Amino acid sequence: MWARSLRGRVTLIATAVAALVLIPVGVGAVLVTRSLVEAGVFEDTRDTAERIAYEMRSGALPLGASIPVPNPSVNLIQIIGPDGRILATSDAARTMPPLSDVRPTDDDRVISTTNCLPTECVHLSAVRVSKFADSPVVYAGRSTPDLLATRTFEVIVFAEIAVLIALTGWATWLVTGRALRPVATMRTELDAVHAGDLSSRVTQPPGTDEVAELARSVNSTLARLERSAAQQRQFASDASHELRTPIAGLRAQLESAQLYPDDTDIETLVRSALRDTDRLEAIITDLLLLARIGSRVDAASELVDLAELVRQELSVRSDKVPVHADLAEGVRVYGVRLQLARVLTNLLDNAQRHAEHFVQVTVAKEDRTKGDGTAVLSVENDGVEIAEEDRERIFERFTRLDAARSRDAGGTGLGLAIARDVAMAHRGQITVEDRPGGARFVLRLPAV
DSSP states (O other): OGGGOHHHHHHHHHHHHHHHHHHHHHHHHHHHHHHHHHHHHHHHHHHHHHHHHHHHHTTOSOTTSBOOOSSTTOOEEEEEOTTSOEEEEOGGGTTSOOSOOOOOOSSOOEEEEEEEOSSOEEEEEEEESSSSTTOOEEEEEEEOOHHHHSSHHHHHHHHHHHHHHHHHHHHHHHHHHHHHHHHHHHHHHHHTOBTTBOOOOOOOOSSSSHHHHHHHHHHHHHHHHHHHHHHHHHHHHHHHHHTHHHHHHHHHHHHHHHHOGGGOOHHHHHHHHHHHHHHHHHHHHHHHHHHHTTSSGGGGOEEEEHHHHHHHHHHTOOOSSOEEEEEOTTOEEEEOHHHHHHHHHHHHHHHHHHOSSOEEEEEEEEOOSSSSOEEEEEEEESSOOOOGGGTTGGGSTTOOOSGGGSGGGSSOSOHHHHHHHHHHHTTOEEEEEOOTTSEEEEEEEEBO
């Protein structure tokens, strides 16, 4: 059951890793500790045995006397002759049998070993007093320490390791649960989202970790879905509303010609029908473009030099109002060339419809303290100023502020809406800025 849960899998993995690390560490710690303790015991017994052997060789220790204990921890001392008879002993070993029957050789004068007597086990060292074959042997030892005699130390160490492994699993379970709590919240909130209402967003946890980035990505995806659904609804609404008028006019002209054929001027009828047909085609083309903007922008993206783009556009235009260009070189953006060219065309067409004496196109770059800066493309004219309260509304579809911006002035009413959507699809923005005695449209895009 745990394997089906990410929280359970992470906990099991963390517990297994802790076990794989702590168990070998515990085994190594036990072995090293036992080895160090045993080495210390044998060092003490060897030093005591060699000291007693030295005193015997120098005659300072008579046989038969009680052997003084130089190291209180090594209290079991016996001197045994070649026939196995105890020649001298310490007080603690007086009632004990020979501590060991191990006898050092000429090649190995000192032997450290363990031996279990009927009453206890001892750690001892055996040292020959002299090199002669009949040399007595000094045995110096002590009772085996509890650390070496029992398994209590191992039990304590591995009990602590078991507790640490359990604590690792418990802590991982708690931490993973806390980390995944926002994911569970997002899942619940996503389950509540339905196609009829895509305005809901998941709760975004604070910070910049992976869960927060996931929440941001989910919200970004929901925003794109909402925008796509809104575009589809807007397309249907615009098509049904804006196409109705030219279609109705075209139908009325054709029905009138059918009813009164003798009173109909065919040339005038055809000219009027073609004009309405051209308007229908322009509206449909712009609506389809609006529906496509933002979908798979990166598929056709390329590096675009804005100054070069402006020069190419101006070279193929025949405008009634002269256009002045102030183009900074090397201002580049990453985007869809045809869509950016359409934005420039729409801004120039809008400026030409309302300019009185000139149109100004400027390409520049705004530096930032961090990053590559912002590419700025502005188009301004000396026509009618745009009131501050209308500067957002003019980017809505089919918005016309006054009679000067009517159908008769040209255009479909979608040019600025297309420009705004293209800017947003390229991670930029388009705004109207102050210009005394005219209008100034500014497109800002991330520079490369």
